[in-house]
Amino acid sequence: MKLLQLPPAELRRQLATSGLWLRTGPFSLRLRSSIGSVAKGLGDLYGQFEVRNPHETFADFHVSVDPQIKLRQGLRSKVYFSFDGVAPFQPEPLDQAYPMLERGLDWCVSEHAHQYLMIHAAVVEKNDQAVILSASPGSGKSTLVAALALSGWRLLSNELALIDRKTGWIHPLPRPIRLKKDSIPLIRAFHADAYFSGISRDTANGSIAYMRPPKESVRRQHEPAKPRWIIFPKWVADGALEVLPRSKQETFQYLTQHAFNYSQLGTEGFRVCSALIKQTDCYDFQYSRLEEAVAIFDRLAASCVSTKAGN
Amino acid sequence: MRAPAELVSHIFRNPEAIQGFSMEDWDKLVRQARKANLLARLHALLIQAELDAGIPAVARWHFEAATTLAETHQGEMRRELRRLRALLAELEFPLVLLKGAAYVAADLPASKGRLIEDIDLLVPAERLGEVESALKHADWQRVGLPDYDRRYYRRWRYDAPQLQHLRRAMVINLHHAIVPDSARYRPDANKLRRRATEIPGFAGLTVLTSEDRILHAATLLSHDDGLSHGLRDLSDLDLLLRQAASETDFWSRLLARAEEMELGRPLFYALRYVQHFFATPVPDEVEHHLRSSEPGNATLKLMDGIYTRMLAPAHRSCTDAFMPPARAATYLRTHWLRRPPRQLLPHLVYKAFIGPYQRDPKPA
Numbered sequence: 023m024k025l026l027q028l029p030p031a032e033l034r035r036q037l038a039t040s041g042l043w044l045r046t047g048p049f050s051l052r053l054r055s056s057i058g059s060v061a062k063g064l065g066d067l068y069g070q071f072e073v074r075n076p077h078e079t080f081a082d083f084h085v086s087v088d089p090q091i092k093l094r095q096g097l098r099s100k101v102y103f104s105f106d107g108v109a110p111f112q113p114e115p116l117d118q119a120y121p122m123l124e125r126g127l128d129w130c131v132s133e134h135a136h137q138y139l140m141i142h143a144a145v146v147e148k149n150d151q152a153v154i155l156s157a158s159p160g161s162g163k164s165t166l167v168a169a170l171a172l173s174g175w176r177l178l179s180n181e182l183a184l185i186d187r188k189t190g191w192i193h194p195l196p197r198p199i200r201l202k203k204d205s206i207p208l209i210r211a212f213h214a215d216a217y218f219s220g221i222s223r224d225t226a227n228g229s230i231a232y233m234r235p236p237k238e239s240v241r242r243q244h245e246p247a248k249p250r251w252i253i254f255p256k257w258v259a260d261g262a263l264e265v266l267p268r269s270k271q272e273t274f275q276y277l278t279q280h281a282f283n284y285s286q287l288g289t290e291g292f293r294v295c296s297a298l299i300k301q302t303d304c305y306d307f308q309y310s311r312l313e314e315a316v317a318i319f320d321r322l323a324a325s326c327v328s329t330k331a332g333n
Numbered sequence: 334m335r336a337p338a339e340l341v342s343h344i345f346r347n348p349e350a351i352q353g354f355s356m357e358d359w360d361k362l363v364r365q366a367r368k369a370n371l372l373a374r375l376h377a378l379l380i381q382a383e384l385d386a387g388i389p390a391v392a393r394w395h396f397e398a399a400t401t402l403a404e405t406h407q408g409e410m411r412r413e414l415r416r417l418r419a420l421l422a423e424l425e426f427p428l429v430l431l432k433g434a435a436y437v438a439a440d441l442p443a444s445k446g447r448l449i450e451d452i453d454l455l456v457p458a459e460r461l462g463e464v465e466s467a468l469k470h471a472d473w474q475r476v477g478l479p480d481y482d483r484r485y486y487r488r489w490r491y492d493a494p495q496l497q498h499l500r501r502a503m504v505i506n507l508h509h510a511i512v513p514d515s516a517r518y519r520p521d522a523n524k525l526r527r528r529a530t531e532i533p534g535f536a537g538l539t540v541l542t543s544e545d546r547i548l549h550a551a552t553l554l555s556h557d558d559g560l561s562h563g564l565r566d567l568s569d570l571d572l573l574l575r576q577a578a579s580e581t582d583f584w585s586r587l588l589a590r591a592e593e594m595e596l597g598r599p600l601f602y603a604l605r606y607v608q609h610f611f612a613t614p615v616p617d618e619v620e621h622h623l624r625s626s627e628p629g630n631a632t633l634k635l636m637d638g639i640y641t642r643m644l645a646p647a648h649r650s651c652t653d654a655f656m657p658p659a660r661a662a663t664y665l666r667t668h669w670l671r672r673p674p675r676q677l678l679p680h681l682v683y684k685a686f687i688g689p690y691q692r693d694p695k696p697a
Binding site: 136137286 | 355356357359360364367368389391392394395397398401402404405408409502647648649
């Protein structure tokens with residue numbers, strides 16, 4: 023059963039009582055929250071995801087977002103995220119409840135799922151070839167990922183690249199894409215059907231919103247993909263379109279620094295990371311217009327198909 | 334058979350009980366074991382019992398990920414110990430490893446599935462400064478503490494504060510004693526050190542004899558105020574005891590040493606609760622002998638009420654309404670054991686009323 027098949031009142035009831043059982047990629051969640059914005063955000067963004075009977079008993083992560091004290095009128099309460107009794111973050115104002123849930127889910131995965139090498143990066147796929155997109159904050163990575171996801175690329179993940187340690191393939195975790203509020207009109211202009219929710223003021227980074235992951239990406243959330251490119255995108259206002267090869271050694275170093283669990287995996291981390299670098303081409307990519315950027319990515323994917331056909 | 338609320342020790346006592354587990358039981362077991370830091374050790378136990386194939390597919394990665402982490406930790410620990418040995422080779426006295434680092438270095442069963450973040454070193458009190466400055470030259474730095482705590486440590490604590498490596502996620506605790514000088518049970522650290530034996534493969538590093546290691550673990554259990562790793566520590570003790578039991582005369586050596594060090598009472602409690610949770614085999618004569626160390630009936634009932642709660646995993650699926658008083662009682666008891674009331678009272682007043690309102694200094 024999909025979440026969108028649950029009537030909103032039932033969704034709220036499950037969230038407030040037994041907890042909502044939800045599957046995202048390889049992980050099952052049990053979510054509890056009495057907060058309206060959390061129920062709304064989930065209803066808006068996770069409609070295509072699998073839910074099960076609330077009496078389903080095994081879940082990987084039992085999490086909740088709740089007010090610190092009982093909400094009373096006129097009293098500004100803070101909310102906190104909890105993973106089975108552990109609160110990894112400081113409490114935040116009520117309007118941060120939904121972003122806190124998303125951040126908390128990222129935390130749960132990155133702290134525990136050591137069956138993967140986990141890299142802080144986005145992943146999209148076309149023609150069975152996956153691109154890992156990594157960039158420092160402010161490079162417009164998420165905006166580009168959103169545009170690609172709306173242009174026929176399959177979204178595997180926006181924050182966490184899960185590299186299977188045994189196969190080297192990437193497992194999807196196609197959760198909502200977090201975007202700065204300024205990107206919303208840009209993406210709307212790019213694709214009229216893009217749907218946003220969970221808009222909230224974020225004191226540190228300005229306002230943010232989440233884009234609903236494409237239906238097709240969620241439907242295929244159990245199909246891993248083979249990594250083919252590692253691309254470092256950078257948005258430059260009025261900048262020229264540029265694709266430059268990047269040194270593998272440098273990329274390797276970057277990945278080890280941006281992996282959540284490289285050191286936790288010891289020599290295994292080195293092995294998985296080396297194998298990943300070996301089978302991928304690495305590029306620095308500069309763009310100013312989303313349409314042009316997407317066209318370049320499409321050409322990249324097509325080139326690969328033609329070489330395969332040529333072989 | 335209906336499984337009890339606390340599943341972790343239930344499975345340690347009866348591993349084959351997983352065969353009758355419902356998914357609800359697995360859900361609870363994974364969560365409780367994670368809280369107790371025993372996921373990897375439970376995994377090792379199930380593998381050893383050839384029962385790991387019975388772990389359902391959806392729950393399997395939790396155990397495997399924990400095992401991966403434990404194995405990396407142990408590899409890191411071995412490398413760190415080798416570096417440490419090279420670094421401290423100049424010193425003319427052997428370093429004694431305690432607790433987790435010792436279990437790993439000596440390759441004891443108690444290292445199985447054990448996450449180890451700290452290296453605990455026992456050093457003669459008069460050589461502390463020397464060891465610390467050698468470490469400081471090799472990028473180990475004191476962890477910053479609020480002023481009050483720093484004074485308190487220097488004055489009353491049995492160990493020097495921690496040293497953290499500048500680049501590696503590793504911490505060294507330098508101890509010159511096992512418990513504070515003011516404590517009720519105060520094993521003489523020099524006596525322990527004198528008998529320490531060298532570890533094959535780690536020349537210059539030593540570990541305590543089995544009986545001393547067990548007495549040390551028992552004493553710590555009595556002095557641990559939070560018991561945040563209570564069940565894990567008790568599981569260590571279980572594995573230490575099971576292994577040592579195969580040595581000739583182990584039990585008589587243990588009893589004699591407990592008597593010599595005046596540690597009968599902590600040993601009594603440790604054996605009582607390790608049997609309660611892990612069904613560790615203890616010979617009748619040993620229990621009989623320790624009866625002289627047993628407290629009065631009322632005290633024992635109270636202690637049972639407190640410790641059977643405090644040592645269970647701190648997960649809401651296996652705690653009850655008596656947990657808060659048990660926690661408060663443990664805190665008071667351990668501090669009571671650590672120092673006389675004249676010292677204890679001002680400390681508790683500071684911690685309760687003044688400390689929370691002091692701003693922490695910025696980390697250095």
